[in-house]
Amino acid sequence: MKSSQELDWHISQFLEANQEAMIEDAKGLIRINSVGLAYNPGSSQPFGEGCSSVLDEAIRLMQREKLDVTDFDGYGVKGELAASERGSIGFFAHLDVVPEGGDWSFPPYEPFVRDGYLFGRGAMDNKAAAVAALYVLKFFADSKLPLGHGLYLFLGCNEENGMRDIRHFLSRHEPPQFGIVPDAYFPLCFAEKGMLRADFEGEVADGNLLAFNGGTEYNVVPAAASAILRDVDPEHARQVLPGSFTVEALPEGIRITASGKAGHAAFPEGTDNAAVKLAAALAAHGLVRGSRTLRALAFVQECFASPYGHGLGIAFRDMSGEATVNAAVRMENGRLRLLCDIRYGVTQEKSGIQQLLEEAAARYGMRLTRTEDSPPHYIAPDDPIAAALCDLANRELGTNQPPYAMGGITHARWLPRAAAFGPLRRDKPSPFPAGRGGGHQPDEAMYLEAIWEAFQIYVKAVLVIDKLLSEEKEQN
Incomplete structure (x- = not known):
C-alpha cells in the first residue's frame, strides 16, 4: 500500500466485509457470564468456570484466525500473528466482567444491537474492544502488510479484581516493545492513578x-x-x-x-x-x-x-x-x-x-x-510513540484534545512502555440517563461506530509504532 488513501480504502473494505462477524463474535463473548470468582491458585480455572469458558471461546476465535495460541494456565490467552527477534507490539484487553447487579432493562447476558449500540454486560468493558483488537491482527494477516516487529493480542481474565492475569503473563513472557490497551478513551491516557x-x-x-x-x-x-x-x-x-x-x-x-x-x-x-x-x-x-x-x-x-x-x-x-x-x-x-x-x-x-x-x-x-x-502508571506525554499515537487519534477523529490522566486502571500499568488508548471518546456525551449504559452500570452498551473508528486507528497505530520502534533501534 503506497498511500494513506489506499490504506484507508483497504480498511474500509475490510470493515465492510467483517463488521457483522465482529458483532457476532462480541455477542458470543458477552453471552458468557465471566464474572471472576474467588481466586483459586493452582487450579485449571483460577477465576471460576465463567472465566474459563470465555477464554475457551477466545481460543476458538484465535484458532479460527490461524493465530499461534498460548494458554497461560487459565489466567489469559495470547494469540500471535507473527514473532520477531526485534520484539513485538502487543494489544492487551480483558474478558472478565464485574457482577451484573440489578436494575437492568433486559437480561445482561443476552446481547443485542439497537440504535447503533451493542448492549450487554461487558460490551463496553471490555469485550467489544477485545474483538476489535483481534480483527486488527486479522487485517494484517489478510493484507500481508509487512511489519518489522511481532504482533500479538493478550486477553486476560482478572483485570477487574487484582490483575493477576497480566502479572502471570509477564512472569512467563517478555513484555512487548510497546503495549496498546484498548480499555479507555482517546486520544491517549498518559497517567493512571x-x-x-x-x-x-x-x-x-x-x-x-x-x-x-x-x-x-x-x-x-x-x-x-x-x-x-x-x-x-x-x-x-x-x-x-x-x-x-x-x-x-x-x-x-x-x-x-x-x-x-x-x-x-x-x-x-x-x-x-x-x-x-x-x-x-x-x-x-x-x-x-x-x-x-x-x-x-x-x-x-x-x-x-x-x-x-x-x-x-x-x-x-x-x-x-x-x-x-x-x-x-x-x-x-x-x-x-x-x-x-x-x-x-x-x-x-x-x-x-x-x-x-x-x-x-x-x-x-x-x-x-x-x-x-x-502503583500508579505514567508514560511521558512527549514519549515519541505516545505523542505520535495522541496525534494520530486526534487527526483521525477530527479532535484537538490533549493526553489525559484518569482514575481507572488498566493493564498498561504493569507494562514498561504502554498506554491505554481508546476505543471510547471523551467528546461524545452518553445518550443514557445518569448511572446507566456505561461500564460497571446496568444496561451497559458500546457505540458500534466508536469500535469501527477505533479499529481504523489501531491498524494505523501498529504501523506508526512499528516504524518508530525501528527508528529507535537504528539510532541506538
Whole structure:
C-alpha cells in the first residue's frame, strides 16, 4: 500500500466485509457470564468456570484466525500473528466482567444491537474492544502488510479484581516493545492513578442489627443495600424513613432497603453509594442500637460520604485528578466488613495514605485488616510513540484534545512502555440517563461506530509504532 488513501480504502473494505462477524463474535463473548470468582491458585480455572469458558471461546476465535495460541494456565490467552527477534507490539484487553447487579432493562447476558449500540454486560468493558483488537491482527494477516516487529493480542481474565492475569503473563513472557490497551478513551491516557484496596472490620454484635449487605465488589459503587433489624416496628420505620427507602416485615424483624446509583468506583460523579446512604439513615432515625454498631455505621457514613477522601483525611489532587474512595459493605458473623477502593494520585505517597486509614478506623473502633496496592502508571506525554499515537487519534477523529490522566486502571500499568488508548471518546456525551449504559452500570452498551473508528486507528497505530520502534533501534 503506497498511500494513506489506499490504506484507508483497504480498511474500509475490510470493515465492510467483517463488521457483522465482529458483532457476532462480541455477542458470543458477552453471552458468557465471566464474572471472576474467588481466586483459586493452582487450579485449571483460577477465576471460576465463567472465566474459563470465555477464554475457551477466545481460543476458538484465535484458532479460527490461524493465530499461534498460548494458554497461560487459565489466567489469559495470547494469540500471535507473527514473532520477531526485534520484539513485538502487543494489544492487551480483558474478558472478565464485574457482577451484573440489578436494575437492568433486559437480561445482561443476552446481547443485542439497537440504535447503533451493542448492549450487554461487558460490551463496553471490555469485550467489544477485545474483538476489535483481534480483527486488527486479522487485517494484517489478510493484507500481508509487512511489519518489522511481532504482533500479538493478550486477553486476560482478572483485570477487574487484582490483575493477576497480566502479572502471570509477564512472569512467563517478555513484555512487548510497546503495549496498546484498548480499555479507555482517546486520544491517549498518559497517567493512571494508583489503586489501593483496603479491608476494614469491626464488631456489630452488640445491638439489633442482624444483617447488612451493600455491594459485592471493590470497584463498583453499590446501587442497592439492605439491612435486617430486630425489635423495630415496621410502621415506625416507614414513617421516619424517606420515600426512597422500602420497609418489609420479616419473621425475624424488618428489612430496610436503600437504592442508589451504580457506577465505576474510579468515576464517582453522578453515583450514589446505597450502602453509605443506608448506614446514615439507620443511625439518623434511631433504628439501630448498640454503641459498637453505631460507631461502625458512623464510620461508613462519615468516612465514605465524600467519594473524594475527605472523611478519611486522604483528599488529594494532582495532574491525575482527585483521589477517590468507594466502599462495599457487608456483615458476616457479627462483624461489619468494608471493601474499600482508593484511587490515589500519581504523586501521592501511598505509605501516608495507609497511616491515615489506620488512624481513621481506630477512631470508630474499626480495624484495617488488609491492603493491596497497584502503583500508579505514567508514560511521558512527549514519549515519541505516545505523542505520535495522541496525534494520530486526534487527526483521525477530527479532535484537538490533549493526553489525559484518569482514575481507572488498566493493564498498561504493569507494562514498561504502554498506554491505554481508546476505543471510547471523551467528546461524545452518553445518550443514557445518569448511572446507566456505561461500564460497571446496568444496561451497559458500546457505540458500534466508536469500535469501527477505533479499529481504523489501531491498524494505523501498529504501523506508526512499528516504524518508530525501528527508528529507535537504528539510532541506538
